[in-house]
Amino acid sequence: MLISGLQKLTLLDYPGKVACTVFTGGCNLRCPFCHNAPLVLPERLVGDENGEETVLSFLRKRRGVLDGVAVTGGEPLLHRDMAAFLEKIRALGFLIKLDTNGSFPDRLRELVEAGLVDRVAMDIKNAPALYAKTVGVPGLDLAPFARSKDYLLEGHVEYEFRTTVVRGLHTEESLVEAARWIAGAKEYYLQQFKDSGDVLAIDGLSAFSDEEMHALAAAVAPYVPAVQLRGVET
Numbered sequence: 001m002l003i004s005g006l007q008k009l010t011l012l013d014y015p016g017k018v019a020c021t022v023f024t025g026g027c028n029l030r031c032p033f034c035h036n037a038p039l040v041l042p043e044r045l046v047g048d049e050n051g052e053e054t055v056l057s058f059l060r061k062r063r064g065v066l067d068g069v070a071v072t073g074g075e076p077l078l079h080r081d082m083a084a085f086l087e088k089i090r091a092l093g094f095l096i097k098l099d100t101n102g103s104f105p106d107r108l109r110e111l112v113e114a115g116l117v118d119r120v121a122m123d124i125k126n127a128p129a130l131y132a133k134t135v136g137v138p139g140l141d142l143a144p145f146a147r148s149k150d151y152l153l154e155g156h157v158e159y160e161f162r163t164t165v166v167r168g169l170h171t172e173e174s175l176v177e178a179a180r181w182i183a184g185a186k187e188y189y190l191q192q193f194k195d196s197g198d199v200l201a202i203d204g205l206s207a208f209s210d211e212e213m214h215a216l217a218a219a220v221a222p223y224v225p226a227v228q229l230r231g232v233e234t
Contacts, residue, residue, distance in 0.1 A: 001079040002026060003051030004039050006058065013070035014097045014119070015160075020062070020069055022055055027075040029101055030136030031125065033166045033205055035196035039074040052085060059092050068095030068118070077104035086116040097121065101135075102148035112157045119158040122148060124188075126163070126170060127177030134169050136201075149182060160187035162230070165216060167193070168205040172219045179220035179227070188224040190217055192231035 005023035007013075013021045025047050027040040038044045059069065069089050076082055077100050086096055097119040100108060111117045125134045132140035152159040161182050163175065175190070182188060193207040208216065210232045217227050 001052060001081050001085055002045065002047040003055060004045065004047045004074070006055055008058065009066075010070065013072065014068045014095070017067040017095060017097075018065070019095075019097070020058070020066055022069060022071050024071065024073045024076045024079060026078050027073055027101075028078060028103055028137075029075070030200065031134065032136055032199070032201035033164060033169065033193055034200040035194065035198065036074065037198045037200045040200065052088075056088055056092070059089065059094060063093060066094065068097060070097040070099065072099040075101050075103065077107045080107075082107070083111060083114060083116060086111065090116055095119075099123075100148070101125070102145040105144050105147035105151060108148050109151055109156075112151075117157055119160070120152060121160050121162060122152060124149070124161045124163045124178050124182060127174040128181055129177070130169070130174055153182065153185060155186075160189060161185050162189040162191055164191045164193055165208055165213065166205050167208050170208075170216075172216055175216055175220050176223070179223035183223045185224050186226055188220070188227045189230045190220070190227060192229070194231060 002025035003022060004025035007021040010019050010021050013019060023039055025039050025045045034040055076098060089096055095118045098117045099121045102122045125131055128142055131142050132138055163178060190213060192213055213229050213232045217229055220227050
């Protein structure tokens with residue numbers, strides 16, 4: 001497994017928990033608004049060949065201090081040895097949150113059923129009809145993403161859905177269609193786009209204002225009443 005980074009403390013990545021964040025390298029999507037380009041583009045991927053042991057050594061010293069570990073990417077489920085890695089984290093007594101784009105439903109189900117994941121955050125990129133454009137993959141097969149979404153909606157594990165909202169890709173109408181797709185979800189977050197300075201393809205993309213974000217949340221609320229905003233200050 002390619003581990004490309006470790007954030008030693010976060011109060012944001014695992015809601016309600018004091019955690020660290022492990023970044024895996026590699027992704028099967030090319031979302032133009034991605035703010036982690038070095039974790040996506042093959043020519044920019046870097047990793048520590050001893051990364052797994054580095055993380056585990058750190059965690060051994062943080063037992064009783066940290067509640068959990070957030071595993072993100074890239075796309076963590078690209079890595080077939082993810083289950084073995086999570087087993088080692090679990091053996092140290094930590095809660096585990098997994099971020100995923102939803103493209104590997106069978107691997108997601110296996111991890112949940114093995115008791116290796118306590119919370120899942122799945123990206124809902126856009127309205128189903130706009131998924132391929134939004135993720136930068138022409139001809140995308142939406143079926144795997146739908147299977148992951150449906151599995152989480154069944155309530156087998158604590159979960160959240162989230163959409164990074166980007167002017168140039170999203171509209172009120174597309175977000176309403178995305179909300180219809182996950183109607184009744186227990187947690188749904190609209191995240192305000194932020195330009196990290198290393199966005200995959202920033203041309204033509206920008207953020208909605210705080211006021212606009214509130215209006216967009218109000219528009220999707222009839223379908224997902226639990227909708228909340230992230231990154232909005234007012």
